[in-house]
Amino acid sequence: MTVTELGIPRRLLEFTLDGEAVRAPEGATILDACRASGKDIPTLCEGDTLRPKNACRVCVVEVEGSRTLVPACSRKVEPGMEVRTDTERSRHSRKIVLELLASSVDLSTTPQVAEWIKEYEAKPDRFGPDAARLNEEPRVDNDLYVRDYDKCILCYKCVDACGDQWQNTFAISVAGRGFDARIAVEQDAPLTDSACVYCGNCIEVCPTGALSFKSEFDMRAAGTWDEPAQTETTTICAYCGVGCNLTLHVQDNEIVKVTSPHDNPVTHGNLCIKGRFGYQHVQNRD
Secondary structure, eight states: OOOOSSSSOOOOOEEEEEEEEEEEEEEOOHHHHHHHTTTTEEEEEEESSOOOOSSSSEEEEETTSSSSSSEEOOOOOOOOOOEEEOOHHHHHHHHHHHHHOOOHSTTTTTHHHHHHHHTTTTGGOOOOOTSSOOOOOOOOOOOSSOOOOGGGOOOHHHHHHHHTTOOOOOOEEESSGGGGEEEOGGGGGGGGGGSSOOOOOHHHHHHHSSSHHHHHHHHHTTTOGGGGOOOOEEEEOOOOOOOOOOEEEEEEEEEEEOOTTTTTTTTTTTOHHHHHHHGGGGGOOO
């Protein structure tokens, strides 16, 4: 979501952002205001189609009068608020969080993380080779998508997308507590034995590649996945009359995966199993 989206008129609130007087619509978050002002605030757990979860804590900023750093993704702007996004305290906090995440989770397929680690001079290796990693093989138990929990940062976006915020299937939940917490389906069973309906909306919101298309997983393993060479074409799903928008990702004249625009008023980034995975007939040369 951006602060410029159309909808019911909202009054503008004036506050200070890094010493400059700015205005943002009532109800907007600090992160919304930062993006509207062209400020790059790193975040992993924030999703533009989901309610803020405050899980990753990479987007923390300083607010005058607040004892602790506050998450920009969920803190709403207030009149007269004084926000500082690039202080030594906030940068140090982001650096530590990035170090902790990168030392315990495989972030190799997480967009922008390498840039942030360089920007904040984070050194994940300083925790040594004994840093707590899951060290679990990817779970390939179906032909549609793969679960690689070594890449999971417990942002809970997949739980929310599968739950009451979108799909209402409730196939995904958090199992265990504390250091033993992990994403799982019922009884930690194979996906084929769960309540999953294979809509793939969890893949759409996953920020790290812990959930990925089987096609992408296989191509990455073979060394043929080339995202810069892919083209994206948005069209309309032909399976039913709802009118869902599909974005076809094409490489070497082959559809390699399907997503949906998050700003589409019909789908908001969500699809069913047919829309997201039922594209093979388009390129069946037989």
